[in-house]
Amino acid sequence: MxxxxxxxxxxxxxxxxxxxxxxxxxxxxxxxxxxxxxxxxxxxxxxxxxxxxxxxxxxxxxxxxxxxxxxxxxxxxxxxxxxxxxxxxxxxxxDLNTLELEDIIVTKEPIHELLYKAVETSRNKFNKPIVLNTYYREFVKVNDKYTRFTDGLIDYHMSGSKADLIVNQSRAAKLITEDDETLDLASGLDVRHATTKQYTFYTLEKIIFDGKNYKDYDFELKSRIEKSGSEVYIINFKPKEDLKKYLYKGTVVFNPESYLITDVDIASDQTKLEYTKVINILIVKAALLGLRVKSTYKITDAGNYVLAFSTRKGKLKIWNKKKYNETLEYKSDLVVTDFKKDDLNYNRKDVYNDRSLYKRGNKYSDKFWQKNNSMVLTDDEAQIIKKLELESNSVN
Incomplete structure (x- = not known):
């Protein structure tokens, strides 16, 4: 015994x-x-x-x-x-990567063409059909006050140029009271496109290549030897100094042998803010005050090329003569927690078709935000949504 x-x-x-x-x-x-x-x-x-x-x-x-x-x-x-x-x-x-960047690389081929080659190569390399298991989160602020929060576990079934969403769990909160004069505005983000835009390098395509916009930018190409001994190419771009346009600056990192992109970081150039465009949206006018898009991609041990993480931050001014004078800010984060080859056997009736995960509300079976490698809340963010747990004594 x-x-x-x-x-x-x-x-x-x-x-x-x-x-x-x-x-x-x-x-x-x-x-x-x-x-x-x-x-x-x-x-x-x-x-x-x-x-x-x-x-x-x-x-x-x-x-x-x-x-x-x-x-x-x-x-x-x-x-x-x-x-x-x-x-x-x-x-x-x-430890900081103390290895110095090499001198600027001079190539016979224009740098924007190297960048386009990296975009095209990467776009064609992504594994499809594939299921990306993700944690998605979004915050909205109006006039510097948090107004909305939502997060969830979402499976993105990606095939071709589109993705079908299966939302497994979600929660949402309105962070202002009914008598608060702050407007409860939607961010304008579309959760259905949170992965497809990263797989098509949508932002990079729009600001650099649409209408030959690359002519508005100065490009710089550098290389660096990593600790592993592998080389990476780094392309930096910024607006030409003499242009009076609201433009962007950014960095793209890719492997010079495979031309697969590992990092994209794009932000609006705030020195050009005075040239931002004003557009008409129904009864209001709007102007973009800031935008940042950052994505990372990885090649797995098995050779799969997939999205790892993306974040999007934006700031808009919305106004009219009669009623509105609002500043809208939003931030979304998406973390790919796992993936697998898609067998396309999911139930089409379960596909989520709304632009906003906020509309789905609180539908969860456990504290998914404490598991599944979801992004940890900052202390400030944790305080903002603490009431979600206080208001719910039992799991939905």
């Missing part, structure tokens, strides 16, 4: 040592101790991944002996086993 008990104790010990746990960890610069945001974290030999938030925090739901790889354009890529993180603060320090 004692041998049997001993066997089960050993079995329990072995099982617990390799059980899945939820890890909340923090990334910081090893020199400055400042948090590192928008780092991509992947679990080795799996499709699982997540990204660090503005405070450098991320969560991983994985085996405690799992290896995670942390990558960021400005820092050395780091691989670490979860059970090796002994620090009580659960902090991982990253």
């Amino acid at each position: 004692s041998k049997i008990i001993y066997f089960f104790i050993c079995l329990l010990t072995f099982t617990s040592s390799f059980s899945q746990q939820n890890y909340v960890l923090f990334l910081k610069d090893s020199a400055t101790k400042e948090p590192i945001q928008s780092a991509t974290i992947t679990v080795k030999n799996s499709g699982f991944g997540t990204v660090s938030n503005d405070e450098g925090a991320f969560q991983i739901y994985a085996l405690n002996n799992a290896e995670i790889t942390i990558s960021h354009l400005q820092y050395k890529t780091t691989t670490i086993t979860l059970d090796k993180i002994a620090d009580k603060t659960n902090t991982i320090f990253l």
